[in-house]
Each structure stands twice: as structure tokens, then as C-alpha cells.
Amino acid sequence: MSDPSNPDPLKSLDERIKAAKVAKTPEPKVDDHYTGAQLAWRMVIELVAGIAIGFGIGYGLDALFETLPVFLVIFVLLGFAAGVKTMLRTAQEVQGQEMAKAEEDKEG
Structure with missing residues (x-):
């Protein structure tokens, strides 16, 4: 009937399942850096977005x-200039992150 040494077998089974899930849960992957392809696509999208907005x-x-x-022509050129400026700002941001990472690796 009922085992006196284990009063609630479902509860103990639930606890074992939870413990197994916690043990097998992988740590979340955090990417703090961009790969070359991600950076290239980001820059292309910034340039195309500037041109498209200028065109619109x-x-x-x-x-x-009615002109x-x-x-x-004027706004497509302005959109191109804005896209290039945004691309350069992104490149400077990534370069700053890479330089900070290199300094951190050099010191530590």
C-alpha cells in the first residue's frame, strides 16, 4: 500500500526532476562582440536606410x-551622406570597443 519511509513519492520525484533540470540547464550565451559579417550587414543597412529615407x-x-x-537628387545625396556618417560612427564605436578590450587583455 503505502511505504512509511517515503510518504509522498510524487513530491520526491518532482524534486529530483527539478534538480536534474537545474543541473542540465546551459548557461545563457552572451555575445559582447560583433562578427565581421554582423558588422558589415549593420553598416550596409545603415547606408541603404539613409538613401531610402532621402529618396522618400x-x-x-x-x-x-511638382519639381x-x-x-x-538633393535628398538622395543628403541621405547618402547621412548613411556614410552613421557608418563611420558605427566603425568608431566598434574600434573603441576593440581597443578597450585589447587594453583590458593587455593589463589582465
């Missing part, structure tokens, strides 16, 4: 003022 604004203004393609 320029085309919209040209359609509004096709004056504003389109």
Missing part, C-alpha cells in the same frame, strides 16, 4: 511641389 523625402517633396527630380 525627396520624391514626396517633388510630388508635392521632379530636383528634391529627389
